[in-house]
Amino acid sequence: MYSNLIDNEGSQDEFSHRPDVQISDHPVYPVRVAPRLSGPGPYRFATICLATLSVVLLISIIAVTARYKNRPQGNGEGTFEKVKQDVNLTALITTIIKLQEEKKQLQNEKDELLAKLATKVEIKPTSKATPGSEVCPTNWHLFNDSCYLISMETLSWHHSKTYCQMNGGHLAIILTAEEQTFLWDLLPRGHWNAFWFGITDGETEDVWKWVDGTLVVGGFWEENEPNNHINEDCGYIVKTEVLARVAIRSWYDAPCSMYLPFICEKKAVLAASTDA
Ligand SMILES: [Ca+2]
Ligand SMILES: [Ca+2]
Structure with a gap:
């Protein structure tokens, strides 16, 4: 229409x-x-x-x-780079783990060699010793009726304990201020010269015992020590270049796995008689 x-x-x-x-x-x-x-x-x-x-x-x-929608996420080049980075990272981690294992193995071998060496240390009294007097092997120092060795090697606390035992002694047990001062005087000064001795609270935290199993009474701890700061169950003496530090406040606790020189102690022997 x-x-x-x-x-x-x-x-x-x-x-x-x-x-x-x-x-x-x-x-x-x-x-x-x-x-x-x-x-x-x-x-x-x-x-x-x-x-x-x-x-x-x-x-x-x-x-x-x-x-x-059907394309893979990211472009091809980016994906390749990511895979390449992952492979590199894996290889790096593998290398680090391998190196750590080798380091551990080398440390164990070092400890074993030192232990073998310790068994071959000749115990020889000095020729000047008076017959019947107490004497110590070469490099050991006499105090009262004990001989003390300041090690030239560094070991963990437990390995240093074994080293001393294999030398017929034990890590030093320090019972008096005189003994502590005698050892202190033997130690060289340094930035932080630390030496293991025979004390541990490895069995029960904060219950310190000597290596012969007896309880520690008192001690010559530095102020605010022992503090178990980073799970510290073994004791060392430290002597620094600071002259204000004194022998009777020189003990610290530290992780037992640290490698430090150490102090061995054993009984002095009587010099053989030269009489025919
Ligand atoms: Ca402790
Ligand atoms: Ca400490």
């Missing part, structure tokens, strides 16, 4: 069939005809093109989206 109303030809026909209207009385205005989408002509062609283009565009978007 609307198409008839706006149809130019149709309008003219209607007026021409009405006797009450003179065509000449009514100027005919040009009427713009609305484009009919379903009709033939360029509009229909454009519509088809537009629809086709939309479908193609839609298919393209779907294809690109699907392809993007």
Whole structure:
């Protein structure tokens, strides 16, 4: 109906069939005809093109989206670099573990060699010893009826204990201020010269015992020691370059696994009689 109303030809026909209207009385205005989408002509062609283009565009978007989703995360080069870094890190960790094992093995071998060496130390009283007097082997120092060795080697507390035992003694047991001062005077000064001696609270925390199993009474601890600061169950004497430090406040506790020189003690022997 609307198409008839706006149809130019149709309008003219209607007026021409009405006797009450003179065509000449009514100027005919040009009427713009609305484009009919379903009709033939360029509009229909454009519509088809537009629809086709939309479908193609839609298919393209779907294809690109699907392809993007199916791609692995990250680009190929980045993934390769990450794998390479992982491999390098694994190799580095393996090397560190291997080196740590070798270090441990070397330390054990060192301890074994030192222990073997200790069994071969010759106990030789000095030739000047008076027959019947107490004497000590070379490099051991006599005090009262004991001999003391200040080691040149460094060992863990437990290995130093074994070393002293294999030399016929034990880690030093220091019972008096005189004995403590005697040993202190033997020790060289240094930045932090520490020496294991025969004291531990390894069995029960804060119950200090000598290596012969007896309880420690008193002692010559530095102020605020022993403090078990980092799980410290073995005792050492320290002598530094600070002259204000004194023998009777020189004990510290430390982790037993530390490698330090140490002090052995054993009974002095009687010099053999030279009488024929
Ligand atoms: Ca402790
Ligand atoms: Ca301590």
